[in-house]
Amino acid sequence: xxxxxxxxxxxxxxxxxxxxxxxxxxxxxxxxxxxxxxxxxxxxxxxxxxxxxxxxxxxxxxxxxxxxxxxxxxxxxxxxxxxxxxxxxxxxxxxxxxxxxxxxxxxxxxxxxxxxxxxxxxxxxxxxxxxxxxxxxxxxxxxxxxxxxxxxxxxxxxxxxxxxxxxxxxxxxxxxxxxxxxxxxxxxxxxxxxxxxxxxxxxxxxxxxxxxxxxxxxxxxxxxxxxxxxxxxxxxxxxxxxxxxxxxxxxxxxxxxxxxxxxxxxxxxxxxxxxxxxxxxxxxxxxxxxxxxxxxxxxxxxxxxxxxxxxxxxxxxxxxxxxxxxxxxxxxxxxxxxxxxxxxxxxxxxxxxxxxxxxxxxxxxxxxxxxxxxxxxxxxxxxxxxxxxxxxxxxxxxxxxxxxxxxxxxxxxxxxxxxxxxxxxxxxx
Amino acid sequence: xxxxxxxxxxxxxxxxxxxxxxxxxxxxxxxxxxxxxxxxxxxxxxxxxxxxxxxxxxxxxxxxxxxxxxxxxxxxxxxxxxxxxxxxxxxxxxxxxxxxxxxxxxxxxxxxxxxxxxxxxxxxxxxxxxxxxxxxxxxxxxxxxxxxxxxxxxxxxxxxxxxxxxxxxxxxxxxxxxxxxxxxxxxxxxxxxxxxxxxxxxxxxxxxxxxxxxxxxxxxxxxxxxxxxxxxxxxxxxxxxxxxxxxxxxxxxxxxxxxxxxxxxxxxxxxxxxxxxxxxxxxxxxxxxxxxxxxxxxxxxxxxxxxxxxxxxxxxxxxxxxxxxxxxxxxxxxxxxxxxxxxxxxxxxxxxxxx
Numbered sequence: 001x002x003x004x005x006x007x008x009x010x011x012x013x014x015x016x017x018x019x020x021x022x023x024x025x026x027x028x029x030x031x032x033x034x035x036x037x038x039x040x041x042x043x044x045x046x047x048x049x050x051x052x053x054x055x056x057x058x059x060x061x062x063x064x065x066x067x068x069x070x071x072x073x074x075x076x077x078x079x080x081x082x083x084x085x086x087x088x089x090x091x092x093x094x095x096x097x098x099x100x101x102x103x104x105x106x107x108x109x110x111x112x113x114x115x116x117x118x119x120x121x122x123x124x125x126x127x128x129x130x131x132x133x134x135x136x137x138x139x140x141x142x143x144x145x146x147x148x149x150x151x152x153x154x155x156x157x158x159x160x161x162x163x164x165x166x167x168x169x170x171x172x173x174x175x176x177x178x179x180x181x182x183x184x185x186x187x188x189x190x191x192x193x194x195x196x197x198x199x200x201x202x203x204x205x206x207x208x209x210x211x212x213x214x215x216x217x218x219x220x221x222x223x224x225x226x227x228x229x230x231x232x233x234x235x236x237x238x239x240x241x242x243x244x245x246x247x248x249x250x251x252x253x254x255x256x257x258x259x260x261x262x263x264x265x266x267x268x269x270x271x272x273x274x275x276x277x278x279x280x281x282x283x284x285x286x287x288x289x290x291x292x293x294x295x296x297x298x299x300x301x302x303x304x305x306x307x308x309x310x311x312x313x314x315x316x317x318x319x320x321x322x323x324x325x326x327x328x329x330x331x332x333x334x335x336x337x338x339x340x341x342x343x344x345x346x347x348x349x350x351x352x353x354x355x356x357x358x359x360x361x362x363x364x365x366x367x368x369x370x371x372x373x374x375x376x377x378x379x380x381x382x383x384x385x386x387x388x389x390x391x392x393x394x395x396x397x398x399x400x401x402x403x404x405x406x407x408x409x410x411x412x413x414x415x416x417x418x419x420x421x422x423x424x425x426x427x428x429x
Numbered sequence: 430x431x432x433x434x435x436x437x438x439x440x441x442x443x444x445x446x447x448x449x450x451x452x453x454x455x456x457x458x459x460x461x462x463x464x465x466x467x468x469x470x471x472x473x474x475x476x477x478x479x480x481x482x483x484x485x486x487x488x489x490x491x492x493x494x495x496x497x498x499x500x501x502x503x504x505x506x507x508x509x510x511x512x513x514x515x516x517x518x519x520x521x522x523x524x525x526x527x528x529x530x531x532x533x534x535x536x537x538x539x540x541x542x543x544x545x546x547x548x549x550x551x552x553x554x555x556x557x558x559x560x561x562x563x564x565x566x567x568x569x570x571x572x573x574x575x576x577x578x579x580x581x582x583x584x585x586x587x588x589x590x591x592x593x594x595x596x597x598x599x600x601x602x603x604x605x606x607x608x609x610x611x612x613x614x615x616x617x618x619x620x621x622x623x624x625x626x627x628x629x630x631x632x633x634x635x636x637x638x639x640x641x642x643x644x645x646x647x648x649x650x651x652x653x654x655x656x657x658x659x660x661x662x663x664x665x666x667x668x669x670x671x672x673x674x675x676x677x678x679x680x681x682x683x684x685x686x687x688x689x690x691x692x693x694x695x696x697x698x699x700x701x702x703x704x705x706x707x708x709x710x711x712x713x714x715x716x717x718x719x720x721x722x723x724x725x726x727x728x729x730x731x732x733x734x735x736x737x738x739x740x741x742x743x744x745x746x747x748x749x750x751x752x753x754x755x756x757x758x759x760x761x762x763x764x765x766x767x768x769x770x771x772x773x774x775x776x777x778x779x780x781x782x783x784x
Contacts (some may be wrong), residue, residue, distance in 0.1 A: 003508070004463035007534065010553070010576075011462075014645065014662050014687040015706055 005041045005299070012040065033346040036313060036427060037408055041299040044140040045429075047306035048082035049396040050074065050231045051291035054253045054384035057159040061250035062288035065235040067099055067158035068106035070290035074154065075114030077231030078292045082306060086115050089294075090148035092122045093138045095131025095155040096388035098162035102126055107156075126388065129355065130317075130414050130422040131155055132291060133391025137315040137424060139295050149300055155393065156290035157386035163286060183322035184418045188355070189272040189283070191323045196277050196358035203277035206357040207265040210282035210381045213354055214260035217378025221256050225377055225404070229396035253383035255285045282357040287384025291392035308429050310399045310410075314339040315424040326359025328421020329413040330366050336411065336423040344369055347425075348407035351394040353414035354379035363415075377401060390414060395426065402428035430769040432478035437467050439761025441492045441690070441746035447500035449752035450474070451481070452759055454767050455505060457489030466490030468505050470517060473769060484515050484522055494538040497545035502562065504548055506535030512550050514562055530558060530567050537580045543587035551580035557592055557602070571602050571612055578645045578661075585654035593659050597621050597642035601671060618674040620644055620659055620667060646690045652698035658715075660688035666703055668715050679715045679731040689745045696755040700734070702772065704744035710737040710760045712772045735775035740764050 016035075052074055055061040062070060071094060079086050094107045108122040127134040132155025139151035168185060175181045183191075196206070220226060232251035239246065260281070270276035271283075294306075301308050316335035320327055329352050337343055350373050354360045364374050377397060380390065394412040402410050413423035437456035445451035450473040458464035466489040470482040489508035496502035501517040502525075510531035513524035533553035541547040547568065548560045557571040557580045575596035583589035588604040601616035621642045643662040650656035650668075656678075660666040664684045667677035686706035694700040699718040704710045716731035742763035750757035756772040 002463075007462050007508070011460075014643065014689075 009041055032341040033409065036340060036342060036346070036425075039298065039311075039429070041297065041302075042144065043298040043311045044143050044295055045298045045301050045308045045311045046293055046295060046395065046399060046426075047301050047308055048078055048084070048294040049229070049292070049309060049392075049399060050077055050081060051229055051389070051393045051396050052233045052289050053230050053250045054255060054285075054287040054289040054386060054393075055250060056255055056384070057163060057286035057288060059240070060160070060254045060288060061237060061248055062158065062233075062235060063160040064238050065158065065288065066106070066161060067096065067103065067156045067288075067290070068110040069235070070158065070233070070288065071107060071154065071156040071292075072110040072114040073233040073235075074156070074231065074290040074292040075111060075116065075152070077233075078152065078294055079115050081231070082294050084150070084294060084304070084306065087117050087119060088150045088304070089116060089120045089152055090150060091139065091142060092116070092120060092152040092154065093135035094122065094124045094388075095126065095133070095135040095153075095391060096124055096157055097126055097128055097131055098157060098159065098167050098387065099124075100166075103156075127317075127420070127422070128417040129353065129385070129387050130391050130416045130420070131388035132393060133315070133412060133414065133422050133424055134317075136293050136295065136312070136392055136395060140312045140315075143295055143297055150294070150296040152292055152294055153392055154290065154292040155386075155389035155391055157388045158288045159286045159386055160288050180322060186323060188325070188417060189278060192283075192326055192356045192358055193270075193272045193276045193278050195324055195326050195362075196356075199362055201277070201358045201362050203266070204262070205361055206277055206282045207262040209361040210354075210357040211260050211262040211265055213357070213375065213378045213381040214257060215378075216376060217253070217256045217382035218258050220377035221253065225401065226253065228400045255287060255383045256378070257382075278356060278358060282381060284353070284355050284380035284385035285383070287386045289384065289386040289389045289393065291389050291396060293392055293395045309403065310426050310428040313425040313427055315422065318421045320419045320421060322419035325417055325419045326356060326415050327363060327366075328415035328419070329353075329360075329423060330363040330421070332421035332423035333363075333367060333411060333413050336413075336425055340425045342409070342425070347409050347411050348373065348405070349376060349398060349402055349410045350374045351398045351410065351412045352379070353385065353390050353394070354381045355385065355415055357381060359415055391422070398426060399428050430473065430478050432469075432471055432480075432767040434467070434469055434761075434765045434767060436765065438742070438763040438765055439746055439767060440490065442759045442761040442767060443493055443495055443748050444750045444759060445495050445500065446497055446751060447495075449750060452478075452767065452769075453493045453495060453503045454761055455490040455493040455746070456761070456765075457491070457508070460763055461489040461491065461508065464489070466505070466507055468493060468503070468515065469767075470503070471767065478767065478769065482517055484513075484524070486511075486513065489534075491534060491536045492538045494540045494548065496562065497540045497542055498562075504538050504540070504550075506538045506550050506552075508534050510535060510552060510554070512538070512548075512558075512560065526560075526562060526565070528560060528565075528567065531556065536578050539581045539590075541582045541587055542584045543582075547582075547587075549580050549582055549590050551577035551592055553577070557590060559590075569604070571614075573600055576643075578643070579647050581647065581649060583649050583654065584651055585649070591647065591649065591657060593620075593644035593647035593661065595643040597644055597661075599644070599647060599657060599659055599669060599674075616671060616674065618669055618671075620661075620677075621663070643687075645687060648691055648693050648701070650693045650698060651695050658691055658693060658701055660684075660691055660703060662687040664688060664705070666691060666701075666713065681713045681715070681731055681733065683711055683713075683733045683736075684709070689743065690747050692747050692749055694755070695749050695751050702747050702749070702758055704747040704760055704762070706743045708738070708740045708742060708744055708762070710740065710744050710747055710758075711735070712737075712776065735772060737768075737770060737772075737775045739768060740766065
């Protein structure tokens, strides 16, 4: 960073600190938005982001590919695409939910095989469905505090190989003795069914939302709107009919299907209760996939000649009652707005994870969000939710779409099992 | 009265301590972000303000201080980290001393008011340095470990130096203490946040990083030797008594943006002026003297007495004239103007009525 830039940042800091017009006041959010769009040398920026395709758990293209292999594929593509010298990457955080031991060992190995030198540190982390976002936020925070200069936030999940009852340890008597504590292990489907009933989210509303997710996704896929974010990956795949193992290149989400309407979804039997409203068609798909985001300060990016796709602004995390985990985004989004000093009108696109149509549509309606701004290319209902990967996936989905439309401000958010929510504000450039 | 420093943004203005008609003004091209600096020496005459001399430097000049010993010497703190001592009697434009020790922007210069033989400077490099006009290198370095926007000698003691830093602390150094690991630091006063625990003065009690807290300026009261006023990014001017610095004595609110510089009056013990990024220069009383400047004799409240709004950019430099009528001040701003005015012209009627 040049001396002039340093001085400018320092003086802007004097101004931005004052609580007067810089902070968002009612009716004057546009100045907050303008403030958000400013470019400062110490911004944490994204210079590359991508994901693998998402494929159906148990039958899709990645059904025989280990999570670490998916991750290594995403890393390799990230290095190729960004042309970053891998030796400059100081830390890599990988969000993942299901692997035993958190995946710490195999993710470190995946980084090495992808071409990162031994000097690049790796950690795995697990905040359930927001792990991928938490990984990006951890790296952004480490960069802004000066702990590292360049880092990668990532997420990966092989639900084909690692999804199952083994993912949760038996609860002890102590945990069972406390009502809220006991609620932490209630299966997602069961509690979402209850929440949908309690909050009056009708089957019809859910099916309409789910059908529109499918319709948006197929339209986006046909228009090639996922091509920028998806890095094709060649893997081995066993044909279940013949038992032959062959090499295939996966470059498309295989969960996206044409011809789905609210009426066609209306015929599916509910999955968790006879009189219930949630079924395979209006809940997120079980999938495999990986995503990665390269982060650094703007000053570093400029020095290295990296292309800046967008910047990270702020993130929030909240806790809610375990049985109401679906309301997480409803609690997390206003909190991140307060941090960034903006309101919902300043945001161009919301990427809110569709764990269940019921919770996503409830949060959106409760916050009064414009339907057109939510998941414009569809969401997890249409193309899948590989748990730990989703948060990192949303960064790619969001930034490329904002850039394509010439829009700026985006929010990514999701509900988190055991009762939490996360949200983050991003700006495309 | 007005003087235009065309093309150069004002950062600091100082009255000569020897004569009542001379000003030094520290200015910088391009708002001090990049480019040259220029030190103006101005004369106040019956025909307005006239240029007496100017010194150009390679990098911005952020602060200046007159020698208390030699009426023709003036020191300048520069953006490239250099500290330059100019002598008005030499024919050429080069400084008589050019100290290059600070690693980053020098933001404050202060001349010892008692022994008059040392200069203190502070820098973004996190240090305060002491200099003698006679010596080619610094006498002493005091670390603050934090971007130090302001440093000043106590007007009451030759060995006490204070600073205001971006970590939201006032530091007081006493050079009479033995050299030790504490580097002469005798008080560390958190401007925001909890009071220090007696006996453990050196544990920094930092405010949460999200809170706007950088301190940009401070000054010693000229009459009460334990009182310091400090202000910065959070727009509030606070006064502290060093004998009991657990909390501010007074908080003066009114500026809309960060306060860039403040100065206590040399004439009355309760008044100070402040220049701010909100472009105003405001006059305040800390409420310790009843009836000052003609306020109602029974009205003893800390408050704003008046506001001068003629500047059209950040007001960065303010200073009081030591001589003549009590109200003369000079101010300078990024609007490239030096204004000389009487604070009584901007005071509100009710605070002036009894004068």
